[in-house]
Amino acid sequence: MLVAQVIANGLVLGGIYGCIAAGFSLVWGVLNIINILHGSLILLGAYIAFFAYQLFGIHPFVAIIPAAGLLFVAGYLLQMTVINRVINATVLVTLTLTFGLNLMLDNAMIAAFKADFRKVTVDGTHSSYEILGATLPADRLSGTALAVLIVVALYLLLKHTRIGRAIVAVRMDRDAAALMGVNVLHTYALTFAIGAALAGAAGAILSMIFPISPTTSSIYLGKAFIVCVLGGLGSVQGVLVGGIVLGLVESAGAVLLGPEHALTIAFLLLILLLLLRPQGLMGRKGYQ
Amino acid sequence: MTNNVTYTRRTLLAASLLAGITHCSLPALAADIIKIGAPLPLTGALSPEGQKLQQGYDLWTETVNASGGIRVGGRTYKVEMIYADYQSLTPRAVQLVDKLVSQDGVNFLFSPFGSGATKAASAASEKYGIPTIAGTASSAEVFDQGYKYLFGLFTPNETLTEPLADLVKQKLPGKVRIAILSRNDLFPLALSKDADKSAQKRGMEVVYSEKYAIGTLDHSSALAQIKSLNPDWLFVTGYTNDMILVRKQMSELGVNLPVVSMIIGPSYREFSEALGPLSENVLSATWWHPAVRYTGKGPFESAQAYAETFRKKYAVDPDYTNAVGSLAGTTLQLAIEKAGSIESTKVRDALTGLKVDTFFGPVAFGPTGQVNSYVPPVFQIQDKRPVVIYPAGIKTGDLKINAR
Numbered sequence A: 001m002l003v004a005q006v007i008a009n010g011l012v013l014g015g016i017y018g019c020i021a022a023g024f025s026l027v028w029g030v031l032n033i034i035n036i037l038h039g040s041l042i043l044l045g046a047y048i049a050f051f052a053y054q055l056f057g058i059h060p061f062v063a064i065i066p067a068a069g070l071l072f073v074a075g076y077l078l079q080m081t082v083i084n085r086v087i088n089a090t091v092l093v094t095l096t097l098t099f100g101l102n103l104m105l106d107n108a109m110i111a112a113f114k115a116d117f118r119k120v121t122v123d124g125t126h127s128s129y130e131i132l133g134a135t136l137p138a139d140r141l142s143g144t145a146l147a148v149l150i151v152v153a154l155y156l157l158l159k160h161t162r163i164g165r166a167i168v169a170v171r172m173d174r175d176a177a178a179l180m181g182v183n184v185l186h187t188y189a190l191t192f193a194i195g196a197a198l199a200g201a202a203g204a205i206l207s208m209i210f211p212i213s214p215t216t217s218s219i220y221l222g223k224a225f226i227v228c229v230l231g232g233l234g235s236v237q238g239v240l241v242g243g244i245v246l247g248l249v250e251s252a253g254a255v256l257l258g259p260e261h262a263l264t265i266a267f268l269l270l271i272l273l274l275l276l277r278p279q280g281l282m283g284r285k286g287y288q
Numbered sequence B: 001m002t003n004n005v006t007y008t009r010r011t012l013l014a015a016s017l018l019a020g021i022t023h024c025s026l027p028a029l030a031a032d033i034i035k036i037g038a039p040l041p042l043t044g045a046l047s048p049e050g051q052k053l054q055q056g057y058d059l060w061t062e063t064v065n066a067s068g069g070i071r072v073g074g075r076t077y078k079v080e081m082i083y084a085d086y087q088s089l090t091p092r093a094v095q096l097v098d099k100l101v102s103q104d105g106v107n108f109l110f111s112p113f114g115s116g117a118t119k120a121a122s123a124a125s126e127k128y129g130i131p132t133i134a135g136t137a138s139s140a141e142v143f144d145q146g147y148k149y150l151f152g153l154f155t156p157n158e159t160l161t162e163p164l165a166d167l168v169k170q171k172l173p174g175k176v177r178i179a180i181l182s183r184n185d186l187f188p189l190a191l192s193k194d195a196d197k198s199a200q201k202r203g204m205e206v207v208y209s210e211k212y213a214i215g216t217l218d219h220s221s222a223l224a225q226i227k228s229l230n231p232d233w234l235f236v237t238g239y240t241n242d243m244i245l246v247r248k249q250m251s252e253l254g255v256n257l258p259v260v261s262m263i264i265g266p267s268y269r270e271f272s273e274a275l276g277p278l279s280e281n282v283l284s285a286t287w288w289h290p291a292v293r294y295t296g297k298g299p300f301e302s303a304q305a306y307a308e309t310f311r312k313k314y315a316v317d318p319d320y321t322n323a324v325g326s327l328a329g330t331t332l333q334l335a336i337e338k339a340g341s342i343e344s345t346k347v348r349d350a351l352t353g354l355k356v357d358t359f360f361g362p363v364a365f366g367p368t369g370q371v372n373s374y375v376p377p378v379f380q381i382q383d384k385r386p387v388v389i390y391p392a393g394i395k396t397g398d399l400k401i402n403a404r
Helices: A002-031 A038-056 A064-081 A091-113 A138-160 A162-172 A174-179 A184-206 A214-231 A236-257 A259-276 B002-032 B047-066 B090-102 B114-128 B158-171 B186-201 B220-229 B240-252 B269-279 B303-314 B320-339 B344-352
Strands: A128-131 A134-137 B033-040 B070-072 B075-085 B108-110 B132-134 B150-152 B177-183 B205-212 B233-237 B259-263 B282-285 B355-358 B361-364 B378-382 B385-390
Touching (some): A002 A038, A002 A138, A002 A214, A002 A236, A002 B220, A038 A064, A038 A091, A038 A184, A038 A214, A064 A184, A128 A138, A134 A138, A134 B240, A138 A162, A138 A184, A138 A236, A162 A184, A174 A184, A214 A236, A236 A259, A259 B205, B033 B320, B047 B075, B047 B320, B070 B320, B075 B090, B090 B108, B090 B114, B114 B150, B114 B186, B132 B320, B158 B282, B158 B378, B158 B385, B177 B220, B186 B205, B186 B233, B205 B220, B220 B240, B240 B259, B240 B269, B303 B320, B320 B355
Parallel strands (some): B033 B108, B108 B132, B132 B150, B177 B233, B233 B259, B259 B282
Antiparallel strands (some): A128 A134, B070 B075, B282 B378, B355 B361, B378 B385
16 A cells, blocks of 8 residues: 555656646756756746735636746746846856856845745645555646647747747757748747646646745756656657656655655766657657 | 155145045944944845834834934934845845945844855855844754854744644544655755654654645645545645645645644735635644733733734734744844943853743853744634744643544
8 A cells, every 4th residue: 555655646646747737848958057046936926826816816726827827928038138138148158147147036035025935735736546545635746737738839840830940950950950941030039928827737736736935946956857858859748757766766756765855866866867868758859 | 756755745645635525424423323234135035024014123123223222331222123125035135235234334234035045155244253133043053053143033943843743642643643744945844854853752643745846836646645645634735835736735625634833824814714614623833922921021011912003014924934034133132231332242142142031932042052042833724814833931721623
């Protein structure tokens, strides 16, 4: 029974981790930017969902729409006005820029929302389901299902839409894409906007699962980073695989070696993978 | 040569004039104000606790200043608090203690929040020989450093775990099986060790004892394991946000145990507000509760009078962090009055030999500088309200056991 519960916990966590990392992976893969701001954007999405519920009674799952929408616009403007200026500089420059933006946003959120932990508590979310001897909390289960759906939607967007193909083209060869008539700067901004929107959606989902505080942005960033490297940079399926692997490893590690070592095992796995399979479990060159 | 002599004379004249001015003006300034430095986590993860402590300090300062100030040998000193936000980052707290002493020239210090930060900052305040009141450090590890200027207002951790273990033992028949889940942090770990000792001393079986990392957002694996072990008593340590998360996940995973105790968390109203019915029957122990019935010296004549004054200013009931903030001020005030001076060594000596009743309980310091003079109350959330169940003299209810 414990084994079933550990696997169930890992799978449920894994889906959410995948969603946390999807936007981060996209931006890293296409723009070659390690977006340190990603964790803060997730929290901003979570706060939008929190206040939407508190002020208007909007369920966090519905609040995904305004959270993702607002962050899409903010992400587009940020990329167009700020990040595009240094997009061709070395990784260190964009890393420093997003690190600075992360500090600004975190402190602005502390000033605006305070550092207190908050959580959306929707009536009836404490119910849970029994499946094969494992107890699955309703809010986590539905959150994970939604998270997986969002990642699948991203996959379909990249594969079947004009803008998706443009993003993949820019990812594979920027100069060739430009020669084919793709507006590269606009595509960059759209990619960053989609990444930000995914962060906002992930934030709205986890506002009812984890306690949120502006001081926890680095935790989400750390998870996104591990998931990306585990799954393979820029691969949408990789994000889901990486998320589930991380969820399972953390879940099993907590039982086998004690909860304080859950993250240690995850990072050990990360180092091993970087040594043996640096492209990640599902990593490939470019999008299919 | 003549020039040199003139120069030297002028310099001497200027120096003596300056010395004269300084000599006259400094005591005049010092006579008016006692400066107390308080590094606080006003932002960051510990900001709820930091703000509560500040409310306690502020209430004491306002009350003392409204009554004229602290009277020492015919002179009256007003109190000025100098706050510094260390953003819940312990290394920053240590730097700020240096700044408060060397730049702001504080006469006394109140420690940062919690055992870990207090211990780190205590080396700095000891170096300067500034009497320091630690409001919120209870772990013996903070006070066994041989420091002479550090005084702690919380009784040692085992004064919380011993009565808890007694109460559980009395209520549950047979061999009690206990699971301990602890935040990997100085105070929560020290408390868990004491819980382990208290349990084993009474013949209980410790079936699970693990730590979780600071910042953990998911306890489902630990709770799944605890559920499979089916203990009679779950003892969780950490801070309010950890406790809220653990209790919520317990409910989600269907972990129902006869006794669930959590320290710290249930003593704050935020715990019950965030958890609603899930806070029911959660057991806890703390160093002070508005239900205690102590009277004493200082600006607050009793626990009731303190609670009333607090409510008048903040429109909520005080909790133990608020109260210990005000107690830090009260204790320092009583020591200064006893010493008849604001000189640091004299106040330090007065603190060492202090034996006084306060609204918080009797205050007297043991050989390590940690208070050992009062019994912390044990309470349980019943019908959304904390009900004191120990000590017998002030209890308002009995321990309730959950159905499995």
